[in-house]
Amino acid sequence: MFDRLAELAIRRSRLILIVAVVAVALMGAVGSGAFTKLKGGGFDDPGSESTRATKVIEDKFGGETNLILLVRADKGRIDAPAAQGDGRALVADLKKEKHLDNVVSYWDTKSPTLRSEDGREAMVLAHVKGDATQLEKNTTSVIDDYSGPHEGGLSVRAGGGAAVNSDMSTQVVDDLLLAELIAIPLTLVLLLFVFGSVVAALLPLAIAIFAIAGSFAQLSILGSITDVSNTATNLTTALGLGLAIDYALLMISRFREQLTAGASVDDAVRKTVHTAGRTVAFSAATVAAALAALLVFPQYFLRSFGYAGVGVVAIAALGTMFVMPALLKALGHRVNSGKLPWPKTGRADGRTPLWGRLARTVMRRPVLTAVPVLAVLLVAASPLLGITFGTPDERVLPDDAQSRQVSATLRENFDGNDDAALHIVINQSVDKAPLASYATKLAGLDGVTRVETSAGTYADGKDPAGGPGNAALSRADAQRINVVSDLEPKSDAAQSLVKDVRTLAPPAGSDPLVGGIDAELVDSKDSISGLLPVAIGLVVLTTFLLLFLFTGSVVQPLRALVLNMLSLGATLGVMTWIFQDGHLSGLLGFTAQPMELAMTVLMFCIAFGLSMDYEVFVTSRIKELHDQGADNETAVTNGLGHTGRIVSAAACLLAVSFLAFGTAKLSFMQMFGLGSGLAILIDAVAVRGVLVPAAMRLLGRSAWYAPGFLRTFHNRYGLSEGGPELAAVPTAEPEPTAESPFVRH
Structure with a gap:
């Protein structure tokens, strides 16, 4: 040849x-x-439990939160009347975006978990639609349109998985x-x-x-x-x-x-x-x-x-x-x-x-x-x-990357890390009583700060109405549960929590799927x-x-x-x-x-x-x-x-x-x-x-x-060097006088 x-x-x-x-x-x-x-992406096994959970949430709940817009009041608190009005106007515009689903904000829910501890910042959660190629394009479009300073004294930074990617x-x-x-x-x-x-x-x-x-x-x-x-x-x-x-x-x-x-x-x-x-x-x-x-x-x-x-x-x-x-x-x-x-x-x-x-x-x-x-x-x-x-995750990016800065702020200034929450989905209807019992047991696991369900919000292994039930987490043929912890994302403790959640006895007759970034890891x-x-x-x-x-x-x-x-x-x-x-x-x-x-x-x-x-x-x-x-x-x-x-x-x-x-x-x-x-x-x-x-x-x-x-x-x-010899084989360079110790053959 x-x-x-x-x-x-x-x-x-x-x-x-x-x-x-x-x-x-x-x-x-x-x-x-x-x-x-x-x-972008491609690090997840398409046949894994976490990927299947993401697919069910995508099909039946409009997708997981993959974009977090962190809104900051340049002056005063985010609850100030002017800031609230501007924030609601911002959210109204976001809900009109064709690339977004499941837009949820602090001003809609008044959930304290969506407001920073100093009261200066609030979260807007959303799901960017599209496959891997469209997702990147759509995310870039939304970030370009909404991040930065806004009229009325608000500024917006983008984070979450889609922004990181x-x-x-x-x-x-x-x-x-x-x-x-x-x-x-x-x-x-x-x-x-x-x-x-x-x-x-x-x-x-x-x-x-x-x-x-x-x-x-x-x-x-x-x-x-x-x-x-x-x-x-x-x-x-x-x-x-x-x-x-x-x-x-x-x-x-x-x-x-x-x-x-x-x-x-x-x-x-x-x-x-x-x-x-x-x-x-x-x-x-x-x-x-x-x-x-x-x-x-x-x-x-x-x-x-x-x-x-x-x-x-x-x-x-x-x-x-x-x-x-x-x-x-x-x-x-x-x-x-x-x-x-x-x-x-x-x-x-x-x-x-x-x-x-x-x-x-x-x-x-x-x-x-x-x-x-x-x-x-x-x-x-x-x-x-x-x-x-x-x-x-966002830590592979340089310090000045906007999505990395947002993730750091979420960990430092918010109660629990919604960006790193575990997302449990049950692909069938579940009655309120067994759902509440399951959520109570989840809330008792080490590191969990709260569990959000359609039946209520649970914390410390108890059943207080720490927050009203979120109707958006329930469908006629499916239930969704968010488990928020204070653990460092992707740490050994966070990975152990995934395994604990998966081994916890679910409501009778159900087969929960556990997703989220720690489950993906x-x-x-x-x-x-x-x-x-x-x-x-x-x-x-x-x-x-x-x-x-x-x-x-x-x-x-x-x-x-x-x-x-x-x-x-x-x-x-x-x-x-x-x-x-x-x-x-x-x-x-x-x-x-x-x-x-x-x-x-x-x-x-x-x-x-x-x-x-x-x-x-x-x-x-x-x-x-x-x-x-x-x-x-x-x-x-x-x-x-x-x-x-x-x-x-x-x-x-x-x-x-x-x-x-x-x-x-x-x-x-x-x-x-x-x-x-x-x-x-x-x-x-x-x-x-x-x-x-x-x-x-x-x-x-x-x-x-x-x-x-x-x-x-x-x-x-096999292949050999049996071709034409066109140049002489060189001899070894002169050796010292000592006899060579090598085996010759």
Whole structure:
């Protein structure tokens, strides 16, 4: 297959380039509408109890409160005659809004729970209508029309779940633009430094443009078919840019190496496609396999990254395997044009002495060099022992976000937190007496301040008429109950309350559904943790199979999996130390909170896939030399000598794409960017530079072991480097006089 790709590039290079230009234009046109089709949210399991409760409330009660307008009297109290008149006028206008349902205010009910303790502010509760896409648009419209100062001395701020999601969606776009403004210039500078040639440095950007245009096109198409998270734009852009540059870097380096060895342009293209092209194909397959595991989760936040991630990997690989060989054929020796003045860091045959010497040093003293690295990684992973998980709320936003300020005010100045109330719905009629008994028991649970029902308002496990019954909570075929607590939302105590409510005996013959943000968190954790072993199992299995087909060994995949888990554990541990424990919060400007569950799973899959990306880069060259008859020492030393600089350069370039998101104002995007970037650097330096050669030395001959029947299978179905040899296999660099201690085979 790779030989045919090479011949196609050689014979039809101009046609391929014309088709590529047209494809980029078409993909750009299609992708221009991507942002209008993507959605916020997506963190909830659509089959969970909390989601089903939301659906029943939506169908029979007009929906849960998802928008809270906090109205403040600029002078005096909110009960003053002028403020009351202006407040009622504001509420009357809100009730006319076509996007709103269930508008309830302090001035309608006179409920003290809707008025602040200092009497200066009052709440207006409402439900914004629409699906995930319409909801964001409708929320933005209402907020734009009503927030801010009003005539008569009132000012309005917007909060609640819909407002938080709206602020998140807006911030995602801003964060993406800023990250790209940082990443792209830095990437260009690094490319110039790595290649030392203007033309060679610009070629990876051509593949990156192809990959990013394709990424947005696929997001636009996917957004028309299924739910896709708007945060997917961050992943696809960073991953598309990074992988396109990684793969192009590998291809260009191999092509230039062949030209330096004396091969003709055509032969250099053939060898490059046959070797580096094969590596790109397997690398893309391993990254795609890791991201495909996200499809097992029901939350569309994770599933959309699975769809989009696999797509962008495929687009980057296809661009590299088809477009890059055609560019190399068209340019030929001009690929080295525009040479820059800084000195070369490698030898004429493409090897980098530093990496070769490092590999040789490690292989001579594998235990002495590997143990300190292992110790550092294990210490870095130790914060995982105390890791806790949560879901995004207003705290992921910057301090000046309006919806976050409203949530803080609700917690500090109001009796109970209506925004974090549990919503119980019984999908049938319930008589007043059993409903009152059930509400009384609910009111007696730890942390509950009041329970609102159609039969009355209950507190402290008693049955006082603390407030009149709310007729809006009753339907002929359904009952709704609001449980308001003074517990910190999403805290352990709040999650325990959800479980207590669910285990409490309901009215006879009924089956209550419990919803609300704390119930959603409990359900999300149960859903993801229940499927996480399946996802990890799929990642491990597919990675093992791919690496076996790639190497013909059962030991190499196991070695790769163990080392990758070490680097990932260290990365996740550092992120826990920073974002959960709060270290560096002042510097990075975030609020410490439990690790965002879905984003942690996403970061694991992406970092695992990218670690395997560099695994394939390094192992490919080692195996190539091993298959050509080199002994273990020579194969590893020269293999790292050839690929070490490529891997370190590729890691720096890809890490820049992710680390740029450290400038994000959404804390979970900061975690994702910094964590992914750190994982890449740890893997490229500590794992590939030290642990891989140490493991290869300790494994010796057994590193390439496979049972006889699997070796037969691999010989028939696996891929090998059995193509034309167009450049001589380099010999090992001169050794010291001491006899080599390595096992030769």
